[in-house]
Amino acid sequence: MTTIRIENLRKSFGDFVAVQNSSFAIGDGEFFCLLGLSGCGKTTTLRMIAGLELPTSGHIYLGHDEVTAKRASQRDIAFVFQLFALYPHMSVRANIGFPLKCEGRPRVEIRGRVEETARILHIDHLLDSSVSGLSGGDRQRVALGRAIVRRPAAFLMDEPLGALDSEFRHIMCGELRALHDRLGATTVYVTHDQLEAMSMADKIAVMSNGVVEQLAPPQEIYDRPASMFVAGFIGSPPMNFLRLHAPLKRGDRAITLDGNTLPVPELREDVAEGEIALGVRPEHVALRDASPIRGEVFGTEYLGTTQIVTITTARGNVKARVASEAYVRQGEQVGLSFQSDKMSIFDASSGRAFRTALHEGGPHG
Amino acid sequence: MAEVAIEAVSKRFGATEAVQDLSLTIRDGEFVVLLGPTGAGKTTTLRLVAGLEQPDAGKIVIGGRKVSGEPPAARDVAFVFQQYSLYPHLNVFDNIAFPLRSPARRTPEPQVAAKVREIARLLQIEDKLDSRATHLSGGQMQRVAIGRALVRRPAIYLMDEPLSSLDAKLRADLRVELKHIQADLGATILYVTHDQIEAMTLAARIGVIDQGRLVQVGTPRQIYEEPVNAYVATRLGSPGINLLARSLFPHAIAPPAAAVIGARTEHTRIYKATNGGAIGKVTWIEHLGDRNHLHVAVEADDLVTLADPASGLEVGDPVTVDFMRPLFFDASGNRVAA
Numbered sequence: 001m002t003t004i005r006i007e008n009l010r011k012s013f014g015d016f017v018a019v020q021n022s023s024f025a026i027g028d029g030e031f032f033c034l035l036g037l038s039g040c041g042k043t044t045t046l047r048m049i050a051g052l053e054l055p056t057s058g059h060i061y062l063g064h065d066e067v068t069a070k071r072a073s074q075r076d077i078a079f080v081f082q083l084f085a086l087y088p089h090m091s092v093r094a095n096i097g098f099p100l101k102c103e104g105r106p107r108v109e110i111r112g113r114v115e116e117t118a119r120i121l122h123i124d125h126l127l128d129s130s131v132s133g134l135s136g137g138d139r140q141r142v143a144l145g146r147a148i149v150r151r152p153a154a155f156l157m158d159e160p161l162g163a164l165d166s167e168f169r170h171i172m173c174g175e176l177r178a179l180h181d182r183l184g185a186t187t188v189y190v191t192h193d194q195l196e197a198m199s200m201a202d203k204i205a206v207m208s209n210g211v212v213e214q215l216a217p218p219q220e221i222y223d224r225p226a227s228m229f230v231a232g233f234i235g236s237p238p239m240n241f242l243r244l245h246a247p248l249k250r251g252d253r254a255i256t257l258d259g260n261t262l263p264v265p266e267l268r269e270d271v272a273e274g275e276i277a278l279g280v281r282p283e284h285v286a287l288r289d290a291s292p293i294r295g296e297v298f299g300t301e302y303l304g305t306t307q308i309v310t311i312t313t314a315r316g317n318v319k320a321r322v323a324s325e326a327y328v329r330q331g332e333q334v335g336l337s338f339q340s341d342k343m344s345i346f347d348a349s350s351g352r353a354f355r356t357a358l359h360e361g362g363p364h365g
Numbered sequence: 366m367a368e369v370a371i372e373a374v375s376k377r378f379g380a381t382e383a384v385q386d387l388s389l390t391i392r393d394g395e396f397v398v399l400l401g402p403t404g405a406g407k408t409t410t411l412r413l414v415a416g417l418e419q420p421d422a423g424k425i426v427i428g429g430r431k432v433s434g435e436p437p438a439a440r441d442v443a444f445v446f447q448q449y450s451l452y453p454h455l456n457v458f459d460n461i462a463f464p465l466r467s468p469a470r471r472t473p474e475p476q477v478a479a480k481v482r483e484i485a486r487l488l489q490i491e492d493k494l495d496s497r498a499t500h501l502s503g504g505q506m507q508r509v510a511i512g513r514a515l516v517r518r519p520a521i522y523l524m525d526e527p528l529s530s531l532d533a534k535l536r537a538d539l540r541v542e543l544k545h546i547q548a549d550l551g552a553t554i555l556y557v558t559h560d561q562i563e564a565m566t567l568a569a570r571i572g573v574i575d576q577g578r579l580v581q582v583g584t585p586r587q588i589y590e591e592p593v594n595a596y597v598a599t600r601l602g603s604p605g606i607n608l609l610a611r612s613l614f615p616h617a618i619a620p621p622a623a624a625v626i627g628a629r630t631e632h633t634r635i636y637k638a639t640n641g642g643a644i645g646k647v648t649w650i651e652h653l654g655d656r657n658h659l660h661v662a663v664e665a666d667d668l669v670t671l672a673d674p675a676s677g678l679e680v681g682d683p684v685t686v687d688f689m690r691p692l693f694f695d696a697s698g699n700r701v702a703a
Contacts, residue, residue: 166560170604174660174667177649199651199658222654235654237537283655299541301566304589304602305631305671308566310541321655324586330548 002063002153002186003028004049009058011044018044020210026188031180033197034190036207042190043158049188050156051075062153078147082159086131086142093127096145117149120182136164137172154186161196173199194234198222206230224359225344228351231279237308240285241277242315243348248276258314260292263340265356279344282308285320287328291335300328311336366553367428367520368393369414374423376409383409385577391521394551398568400558400600406577407557411523414555416440427520438469443514445524449506451498458494461485461512484512487546504535515546524556528563540566561601573597595698598627604658604669607633613644613663622701623693633670634687635659635678643683650680661686
């Protein structure tokens with residue numbers, strides 16, 4: 001197995017800078033997600049690690065070896081693509097065994113390793129079927145099998161579940177993570193789906209416009225987003241933002257919002273005069289009749305486990321996640337209260353999160 | 366707007382029974398969603414109401430008038446398709462105005478302008494009225510397509526997965542807006558989707574359809590809380606309901622006919638087993654930010670529960686489970702009263 005380290009990696013295509021000076025390290029056996037919208041540079045980063053693109057500048061290390069200029073075939077990695085690139089005329093067995101056959105391995109060894117791989121993926125009963133008749137999920141398992149059978153030091157996966165429907169994608173997330181736990185191979189996984197990243201990753205790098213905006217474990221990214229982009233990208237529905245002008249200084253523990261004093265996590269830095277955004281997650285918004293922060297219910301979305309209530313306020317729409325038993329009617333006037341210790345405060349122009357008491361102490365739930 | 370009744374309608378394509386003896390009434394001003402997987406017969410049902418297909422048996426009644434046999438144009442319905450299908454050579458204004466200007470309606474031009482602007486305001490595309498339809502983003506194009514339907518006041522709006530080609534964020538925004546607009550206009554809508562979140566959040570009533578048959582009709586809450594069978598129970602809820610063999614829980618109180626226990630994630634409590642008595646062990650803790658899902662292997666079954674992040678449970682821990690308000694199903698999947 002191996003670590004992967006990237007130093008000042010940059011890639012431009014003509015005038016377009018796809019990846020700007022990224023540096024990060026992926027630990028041995030880690031499940032690492034590159035998460036972002038299409039065009040953010042996540043796939044380009046992955047392809048540079050794989051050796052399918054050469055960086056414009058910077059360095060890539062697999063373990064202690066610098067591989068920046070090495071060919072893909074000289075790097076001990078396996079790539080899993082979004083589209084299941086299987087050989088339609090071959091059986092499952094031949095598809096999985098193909099990389100070993102190319103390496104010229106003895107037939108007995110190929111047979112053993114293919115069967116072991118198929119058992120790991122629970123597709124051993126399909127070994128002699130043709131791949132053309134398989135379901136989407138089984139085809140993706142075969143594609144994974146072809147990557148696993150080589151026992152590479154690292155797996156690189158580019159939206160491998162992107163072509164599956166949402167229910168099945170979630171099942172496959174569980175399988176992939178379980179597989180990772182069994183094999184222990186370092187995995188770099190690219191996706192635009194925040195739920196996939198949240199559910200599987202040990203660490204997530206959230207990318208935007210070629211820059212890594214935040215790199216941290218999923219819960220940390222969720223609880224303490226480094227920027228408004230990250231806060232708005234992670235979570236469903238995403239974080240609410242209330243924009244206001246308020247001069248703030250180090251040590252402040254409250255903000256005045258439309259004449260109401262709102263406690264916030266204590267500020268650890270001075271804030272220059274300008275627009276700020278208060279960030280609050282939907283599950284940290286409660287409906288309280290007595291609260292002076294008022295709004296009108298725009299709509300409710302019953303989800304069974306919970307419901308999402310959208311409230312129109314003087315500061316824009318706010319979404320609250322409340323118990324599905326609560327009775328809320330469209331058009332009703334309600335008061336809002338926020339769980340103040342979980343709030344983030346951002347510079348609305350740069351999007352950066354200010355340091356507050358929220359950022360102190362160990363990881364929490 | 367009017368009441369629309371589908372009465373004992375069947376439709377067959379060759380050997381496939383696409384719709385079987387389906388009856389459903391959409392009340393005046395009601396938002397009804399047909400929910401089912403691909404191939405369940407929901408789009409065929411919609412097309413039968415529109416007159417794009419003719420039923421083999423049964424009838425369609427719109428506003429008290431039997432319309433079977435009438436062509437789509439005579440039925441006073443407006444259809445929104447999954448794909449935007451806008452007129453690419455026209456601007457947004459003319460696309461939305463198109464149905465009003467049809468020879469059959471001949472609306473005076475000042476009235477057309479007023480109506481188009483009103484709908485554009487509702488859909489928040491007022492500033493795009495002069496843009497070419499093809500110069501819009503996907504979300505804007507779908508708003509125009511919905512606007513072209515809303516500009517008329519037909520007996521019923523028929524919508525076939527109108528949001529499914531949009532990305533997740535846009536879909537969530539348009540969902541809330543569409544429901545709001547429907548309430549404001551008092552519009553009668555029959556909407557089909559395979560997306561349970563759309564069904565739950567939009568519908569006054571959901572019809573769950575399986576292999577051409579309407580299995581259950583009710584409010585989202587009724588369908589979620591009181592499903593008639595295991596199939597319906599699995600259609601709503603994310604993560605899905607846990608269906609576990611009753612035999613795995615010898616100490617659980619259950620009616621004699623129960624073969625399967627259905628437990629929603631939020632109705633399941635998990636505790637670390639101290640002295641034996643474990644029914645399974647934790648295999649995976651899924652951190653989703655606002656909540657954790659705890660996956661527990663109970664013999665060959667997988668059980669998913671919502672877990673308090675502070676529960677202190679770890680992968681490999683032996684656990685016991687309590688069910689609150691479990692549902693029971695017999696061996697063929699039908700609901701058994703507790």
